[in-house]
Amino acid sequence: MDSFFSGKKIILGVTGGIAAYKSCLLARLLVKLGAEVRVIMTPSALEFVTPLTFSTLTGNEVIVNIFPETQKNGVSLKTWHIEYALWADLMIIAPLTVNSLAKIVHGFADNALTTVVAALRCPLVAAPAADVDMYNNKVTQENLKILKAMAYIVEPEEGFLASGLSGLGRMAEPEKILEASELVLAGFSKDLEGKNILVTAGPTYEDIDPVRFIGNRSSGKMGFQIAKAASLRGARVTLVSGPTAETAYPGIKQLKVRSAAEMKKAVDKNLSESDILVMAAAVADYRPESVAAKKIKKEENIKSIELTKTEDILGSIEKGDKKIVGFALETDNEFGNAKDKLTRKKLDMIVLNSLKDKSAGFEFDTNKVTIITKEGKIKEYPLMSKFLTANYILSEISEL
Ligand SMILES: Cc1cc2nc3c(=O)[nH]c(=O)nc-3n(C[C@H](O)[C@H](O)[C@H](O)COP(=O)(O)O)c2cc1C
Structure with a gap:
């Protein structure tokens, strides 16, 4: 399958913040995924990284001046800014300084980037970054409110800052911006701001003895992607996950469980605050009727393991006006089986994925679902x- 970014036209705007060095990696990632990237830098950004770095990484000339002296990327000099703006599928500004933020939200067009x-016409993604006091500054916060209506903001993170101070203001990592x-x-x-979503993911392990268990082949990937997309x-996402190799997306509250009984407990405990x-x-x-206290020996010659049904997680919950979505x-x-489960479990929606579909279901990074x-x-x-599947599932939930 082609990368999602393959052939996408992206303008990467770089302003004069210390995090500009991270944008080199962002440019590299975008190019690697097949995007065509054109970089525009503010004059201040030149203090931090060179146009040569970006032109080498992207294979395109970098624009700094609003009135360039030579033709850039085969674009006429007359109104290159309009042609650039019309060319792009997306513009990303990373980092976005408080200065450029102020200019952009008040309509200034005084350099190549702001112009x-x-x-x-295309969507804008902005990754603000500044020292903690510059970021928390009242005017900056007011400007961010205006920006919210114009762009998708990739919030900065808390941590160690270049100034030596610590706090909110570090630019989000390039992978997150991507x-x-x-x-x-x-x-x-x-569109899900203000919503609390509880997601379960992965397999459960039902112990037979201290070293063996009954599990299944679920990798947890689908649930983790739903949590990330949400x-x-x-x-606000709470992720209850069975044993898996997946890592929860930063900012997600993850509760690790092992068995169906533990998963039920975690869901029961967190459900009241959830909308979905x-x-x-x-x-x-x-699950095995009982767990052997010691490892079962080969010599014991056991012929079978007595099983008992696990408790149905959805069976006893207080649904209220929550939206409940299941998977089959x-x-x-x-x-037929999926529709039956939808009715039997009183779900609002069921997502069916079939093992018969190539590259879909357990373990794959792709999926093919019917909702x-x-x-x-x-x-x-x-x-x-x-x-992307996760995102379409979330959009279907929003429409319920
Ligand atoms: C070492 C250094 C690091 C800076 N880092 C940031 C930063 O992370 N965020 C920010 O808003 N301004 C930062 N500034 C201040 C901006 O460079 C300055 O406000 C500049 O006018 C921004 O111009 P521009 O928005 O046109 O790129 C920094 C300045 C210096 C000297």
């Missing part, structure tokens, strides 16, 4: 990354 922003850019390019926004879309519950975990239906992974009569709502809406999605 292109003023003419922009993910936000994918989200915005795909047409999504921070977080990038502004939701997405049950992407592959929860065991059965079936090997036969997929559609069925309790009102009878059925929507089939093509094969795509689990991140």
Whole structure:
């Protein structure tokens, strides 16, 4: 499958902050993923990194002056700023200084970067970065409120700052800016701000003895991507995960569990504060009747393990006006079984993924799902990354 960024036209705006060095990595990542990247720098940005770095990384000339002396990238000099603005599918400004922020939100167009922003038709992603006091400054905060209506803001992080101070203001890491850019390019926004989402992910392990368990092949990838997508879309996310190699996205509250019983406990404890519950975990239906205290020996010649049903997580919850979304992974009569689960478990929506689909289901980074709502809406999605699948699932939930 082609990278999502393949062939995408992106303007990377770089302003004069110390985090400008991280934008070199961002440019590199975008190019590696197949995007065409043109960089515009403010004159102050030249104090931190050179145009040569960006032109080498992107293969394109870098614009600094509003009135360039030579033709750039085959674009006529007459109104290059308009042509650039019309050319782009997306503009990213990283880092965005408090100075450029102030100018942009008040419509200034006094250098190459601010002029292109003023003419922009495509979406804008901005990653502000500043020292903690500059960032918390009342005027900066007011300006950020205006920017919110104009751009997707990749919030800065807390930590050690170049000034030696510590606090909020570090530019988000390039990977996070990249993910936000994918989200915005795909047409999504921070539409889940103010929502609390509880997501379950991964397999459960049901112990047989101190060294063995009954598990399943769920990798947790789908649930982790739903949690990440919800977080990038502004939701407060709690992720209850079974044993998995996946890492939770920064800012997500992760609760690690092992068995179906532990998962149920964690869901019960966190459900009351949630608006939405997405049950992407592959929860065991059965567990051993009892767990052997010592490792079962070969010589014991056991013929079978007595099993008992695990408790149904959705069976006893107080649903209220929460939206409850389940997942089904079936090997036969997929559609019928998924619809049956939707009704039986009183779900608002079920996401069906089939093991028969190539590159979909357990372990893959891609998925191909069909969404069925309790009102009878059925929507089939093509094969795509689990991140994009997650976003479409979240949009369907918003429409419920
Ligand atoms: C070493 C150094 C680091 C700076 N880092 C930042 C920064 O991270 N964020 C910021 O808003 N300003 C920072 N500044 C101040 C800006 O460079 C200054 O406000 C400049 O006018 C910004 O211009 P521009 O927005 O046109 O790029 C820094 C200045 C210096 C000397």
